[in-house]
Amino acid sequence: MCELCRNKHSKHPDTKNHEVVFYRQRRRQLPEEKCKLHPRKNLDIHCKECNIPVCSKCSTMQEHHGHHYEDLEEIYAENFAFCQNEVSKIQKYFLPTSKEIKQDIKEDAVKIKSAMESIRTSMKAQAESLKGLVNEVTSDNIEETRSMEKSLLKILESQETTYSEYITSLEKLLKKMCMEMATETFSFCSSAIVEQFKIPNIPETSKPGLPVFSTNQCNKNDIYKLLGKVELSDAEKEKRKIKPIPITSTLKYTGKHEKQEEKKPGVKQILSLTSSVTKVREYSVLAVNGVCHVSVDTSGRLWVSDSIGNLVQTDLQGNLLQNIQTSGTDQGYHTATQSGNLIYTDQKMKVIYKITPDQETTEFIKTGDWEPLSVYSSRINGDILVGMYKRYGTKIKKSKVTRYNNTGKEIQNIQRDKKEQKLYGYARYITENINGDICTSDNAKQAVVVTNKSGQHRFSYTGQGSGFCPSGISTDVLGHILVCDASIMRESVHLLDQDGGFLFLILSQQQGIACPLGVCVDDENNLYVGQFNANTVTVYKYLQ
Numbered sequence: 001m002c003e004l005c006r007n008k009h010s011k012h013p014d015t016k017n018h019e020v021v022f023y024r025q026r027r028r029q030l031p032e033e034k035c036k037l038h039p040r041k042n043l044d045i046h047c048k049e050c051n052i053p054v055c056s057k058c059s060t061m062q063e064h065h066g067h068h069y070e071d072l073e074e075i076y077a078e079n080f081a082f083c084q085n086e087v088s089k090i091q092k093y094f095l096p097t098s099k100e101i102k103q104d105i106k107e108d109a110v111k112i113k114s115a116m117e118s119i120r121t122s123m124k125a126q127a128e129s130l131k132g133l134v135n136e137v138t139s140d141n142i143e144e145t146r147s148m149e150k151s152l153l154k155i156l157e158s159q160e161t162t163y164s165e166y167i168t169s170l171e172k173l174l175k176k177m178c179m180e181m182a183t184e185t186f187s188f189c190s191s192a193i194v195e196q197f198k199i200p201n202i203p204e205t206s207k208p209g210l211p212v213f214s215t216n217q218c219n220k221n222d223i224y225k226l227l228g229k230v231e232l233s234d235a236e237k238e239k240r241k242i243k244p245i246p247i248t249s250t251l252k253y254t255g256k257h258e259k260q261e262e263k264k265p266g267v268k269q270i271l272s273l274t275s276s277v278t279k280v281r282e283y284s285v286l287a288v289n290g291v292c293h294v295s296v297d298t299s300g301r302l303w304v305s306d307s308i309g310n311l312v313q314t315d316l317q318g319n320l321l322q323n324i325q326t327s328g329t330d331q332g333y334h335t336a337t338q339s340g341n342l343i344y345t346d347q348k349m350k351v352i353y354k355i356t357p358d359q360e361t362t363e364f365i366k367t368g369d370w371e372p373l374s375v376y377s378s379r380i381n382g383d384i385l386v387g388m389y390k391r392y393g394t395k396i397k398k399s400k401v402t403r404y405n406n407t408g409k410e411i412q413n414i415q416r417d418k419k420e421q422k423l424y425g426y427a428r429y430i431t432e433n434i435n436g437d438i439c440t441s442d443n444a445k446q447a448v449v450v451t452n453k454s455g456q457h458r459f460s461y462t463g464q465g466s467g468f469c470p471s472g473i474s475t476d477v478l479g480h481i482l483v484c485d486a487s488i489m490r491e492s493v494h495l496l497d498q499d500g501g502f503l504f505l506i507l508s509q510q511q512g513i514a515c516p517l518g519v520c521v522d523d524e525n526n527l528y529v530g531q532f533n534a535n536t537v538t539v540y541k542y543l544q
Helices: 003-011 072-183 192-196 220-227 256-262
Strands: 045-047 052-054 069-071 273-284 293-296 302-305 310-314 320-325 334-336 342-346 351-355 361-366 371-377 384-392 395-404 410-414 427-432 438-442 447-451 457-461 470-475 481-485 492-496 502-507 516-521 526-531 536-543
Touching: 045 072, 069 072, 072 220, 293 334, 293 516, 293 526, 302 334, 334 371, 342 371, 351 371, 384 427, 395 427, 395 438, 427 470, 438 470, 438 481, 447 470, 447 481, 481 516, 492 516
Parallel strands: 371 427, 470 516
Antiparallel strands: 045 052, 045 069, 273 536, 293 302, 302 310, 310 320, 334 342, 342 351, 351 361, 371 384, 384 395, 395 410, 427 438, 438 447, 447 457, 470 481, 481 492, 492 502, 516 526, 526 536
């Protein structure tokens, strides 16, 4: 049934106690199957002891005496819902994650090939360098042998000259002695003859040593030590990171068995969408002229802004705590951080300010010639996401999303997709999903533009019909995206899944919604909605 019929159904005396659930959570009808023992009876109950389906007549038989039974239809509905959840997990987590790991393996293979090629190139270069050194040393050694040979030969030449001169002197002495002996004179009687013909000693010389070439014996290991050797690292291998299963909406059959499970103490309940949205409270914020954006800090206090620059803080009772005049209009220009600070943008001054819990305001980030428009403080890592634009004259020419860390250092800019097309026209509101996706409401694009945390475009949601006017945007712990549609006659809050699939209108004109602009989900899973035509913030419960 539609929402209008659902409301009538819940109020009609005959049907007001009926349980109304989402169509996907409807009770599944048990397929008809005849009992083999009693062909006229359908299998409709389950024997717990025998663990088999039986018919009502079987339960009266002796073999089932004293056994306990369960409604087979309820078991079927529970198991069907379980399989639906498992199918959803496979489609949304296990298959994509496995494909990412497979792609990671391919990228590792490319890295390995590249690393090995680089090592081979380095090895060849080192070997060529070593060859050059070997040739240089060999050339030096050969030149040294030539110099040594020349020196040794010079020494031997000098020795040869010495002996040539000695031989000549001996020949002269011999000739003189022979001539004297031939004359046979009395002079041989003189003692002076001995001195005259005394033979000089043979000159002494040193024999030069032969040169020796000393070589160093080396083996392969010595070469490995010299050139190095490629080996696998001994470090412990890094395990591939598998991202955890995200918390997702769980389809549950709300039958007797589940209600019994809910009563068990200490069992952690899984959050899921309720069958209807319940209004839990409402704040009056008298210091604003309509509500354009809402931020909730860690203590539950509200920050609310309107279209004429009023930014106010109220306590849990709606009492005014702070009132700040800004240049902001109808956009998401403020955000509460996990540390209790408030961050807001000033378009005219091109500055992002920070307000501490003790109401001290400081200049946090300067954005240069870009005008900061929307801002969001990440609940994942404390980063600051800022939607901004640059104008030439009166026209906006460029728009982007910039990421800063929690100290204000710029770390990322997202401006174009893979095809170099502009991603953003006017990033009016901005938020972040549990998987790191960056979600922006873009008036110029008339779409919710979503990129992953690396800045790659994932999808764009353009509403349910023409004229979609996206404004306030938020996400919840289940990865849902909640976005306001402020288009005339279709004012509503859309609920999308994590991949941009439209689920349903969580709030519409039938609930009295008119021109919703601000939306926010707090840590207690409460939905805050502000409307342009009222100075109230309404809080709803839509998760259980």
